Amino acid sequence: MTTAPATAAQALTGLARIRPPGWLADPMPADPDALLVRARQALADDHPGVDGRVSLVSARYTAAVFTVHRPPPQQSLVLKLHADPAAYAAETLAYTLLADTAPVARLHAEADQSRSLRLEYLPEPADWTGTHxxxxxxxxxxxxxxxxxxxxxxxxxxxxxxxxxxxxxxxxxxxxxxxxxxxxxxxxxxxxxxxxxxxxxxxxxxxxxxxxxxxxxxxxxxxxxxxxxxxxxxxxxxxxxxxxxxxxxxxxxxxxxxxxxxxxxxxxxxxxxxxxxxxxxxxxxxxxxxxxxxxx
Structure with a gap:
């Protein structure tokens, strides 16, 4: 009897991969402080008027995600930075495509220079307890x-x-x-x-x-x-x-x-x-x- 996969990633064992390790010439920095510096610079250069305390949510080889915490009545937001230009372009296209046609987080702005996306902040997880x-x-x-x-x-x-x-x-x-x-x-x-x-x-x-x-x-x-x-x-x-x-x-x-x-x-x-x-x-x-x- 085969054991059911515990995660979505495990469910996709064997899926073809074409990118070898080290494929990206300029990946995201591994140092959290360097990432925060990059996020603040992206806000200053490409998202004027958007400020607040920046915290790192997640970091990967190709991208990093931050929360920009803003006091009421301003709304907090999510900032995402891409290291890979193709991935940035693809995600921007995906949000543009899905903006009014599917239930996804809203894209508020994008900036090509810093390859950054400003997204809707949704801190509340779905309640999974219901049978529906x-x-x-x-x-x-x-x-x-x-x-x-x-x-x-x-x-x-x-x-x-x-x-x-x-x-x-x-x-x-x-x-x-x-x-x-x-x-x-x-x-x-x-x-x-x-x-x-x-x-x-x-x-x-x-x-x-x-x-x-x-x-x-x-x-x-x-x-x-x-x-x-x-x-x-x-x-x-x-x-x-x-x-x-x-x-x-x-x-x-x-x-x-x-x-x-x-x-x-x-x-x-x-x-x-x-x-x-x-x-x-x-x-x-x-x-x-x-x-x-x-x-x-």
Missing amino acids: MPAVLAERVAAVHTASLRLPGEAIEALAAFTLTALHTAPAPPWITDPCAYGDVLAAHLDAYGPDLVPLGHLDLKPEHLRRRPDGHVVLLDVESVRPDVTGLIDLITLPAVLRQAGHETGPDRALNLYLEATAAHGARWTARSLKAALRAYAAATGLESLHGLDR
């Missing part, structure tokens, strides 16, 4: 996955190169290990959504990334990794592990059904059979070692 919370998470995830179906006309034109139609006729991304299987994944999405979907996926799902606004609305944090060459299947694969971490023992059948119901409410035409076939093709295309029972 697995369905809430599935709905929030499905809303992101289908966000491109609700874009205004000018945004649709700008993203034409990333639609299912365009991706299906383009070469497979370099990180895909089986291009034929990747083609099957895209074909399944075409059947489920039609040709105009931009197949966003990879939300870095964690229980702590679901937050509650003062009005009670629950939204997702951290869309930096949302990409149109990944698809939402990666988030479905991690869904049971995330729910388990949050205290909800949700088996693969239940997780699959929650996703089917949530995406159907947003216009998808998945069936259990077509979704399971897409999952198997996705595993073959990406090198994933297990689907943890979702395809049975």
Whole structure:
């Protein structure tokens, strides 16, 4: 009997990687004091009028996140700095794409010079105690996955190169290990959504990334990794592990059904059979070692 993964990252064992250690020429500093200096400089240079006590929330090789604490009636905010220009551009695009079409934290401003994002501050975590919370998470995830179906006309034109139609006729991304299987994944999405979907996926799902606004609305944090060459299947694969971490023992059948119901409410035409076939093709295309029972 296979042990269920404890975390979303463990659920993705075997996923293809193409970046070797040390790939980034100028990573974020490891010293917390140096990071705070960089954050204060970014605020002074690129976000005039925004001041307050700055504290470090998290730091990685590629990015660092800070809280800027401001006294009432001003609102505190989140400042995120990127070391990788491509990651900064991708996250800015993701927030722009999702701003009015999906339940995510709001982007207030971006600054290319410092590669910084000024984001909505949401300190209150979601209350995971309710039995309805697995369905809430599935709905929030499905809303992101289908966000491109609700874009205004000018945004649709700008993203034409990333639609299912365009991706299906383009070469497979370099990180895909089986291009034929990747083609099957895209074909399944075409059947489920039609040709105009931009197949966003990879939300870095964690229980702590679901937050509650003062009005009670629950939204997702951290869309930096949302990409149109990944698809939402990666988030479905991690869904049971995330729910388990949050205290909800949700088996693969239940997780699959929650996703089917949530995406159907947003216009998808998945069936259990077509979704399971897409999952198997996705595993073959990406090198994933297990689907943890979702395809049975």
